Amino acid sequence: MKTLRLMLMLCALAAPATAADRPNLLIFRDVSTQVNRYAYFTIFDSVHASLHDGVVTLSGKVTMPFKSTDLAKRVSKVDGVRAVRNELEVLPVSQFDTELRLGLARALYAHPALAQYALGANPPIHIIVERGRITLDGVVNTDSDRLIATAVARSFTSFGVTNNLKTGEEMTAAMERL
DSSP: OHHHHHHHHHHHHHSOOOGGGSOHHHHHHHHHHHHHTOTTOOTTOEEEEEEETTEEEEEEEESSHHHHHHHHHHHHTSTTOOEEEEEEEEOOOOHHHHHHHHHHHHHHHHSTTTGGGGOSSSOSEEEEEETTEEEEEEEESSHHHHHHHHHHHHTSOOSOEEEEEEEHHHHHHHHHHO
């Protein structure tokens, strides 16, 4: 009987760490991967995640209601995630906003200084247009790229431009805080 207890204790000690023991950085990276690999995630959506004690809070804006639900389901399956608070907002349907998004995307990614960002399956500059207001979100390499993107966005007729682009250095510093 003692041998059986000892073996059970040794097995328990040798068992792999539970999902709850995963470091925040690993959980956050897996959450990010789930969002970025979502087939319907586009440059016109912006999703942010925060993590506290295994609870992931999704915030940002998406263009269709089903995206919000799908993303929350995908994130909930990540090891170490205990719950998901879905605070994603759905952008209103507007022909003006759609045309503004498309025109700005063409202009941004065609600009010689920003064309490098058009490469890849999920370009890093996201364009959110809500009721004629433009928000740029994502990651760029340099501060000058951020300024160029702002200048391109301001060349369009809109009710305002907000630049939330971060540089790679700023994102690295934020990840290190996790």
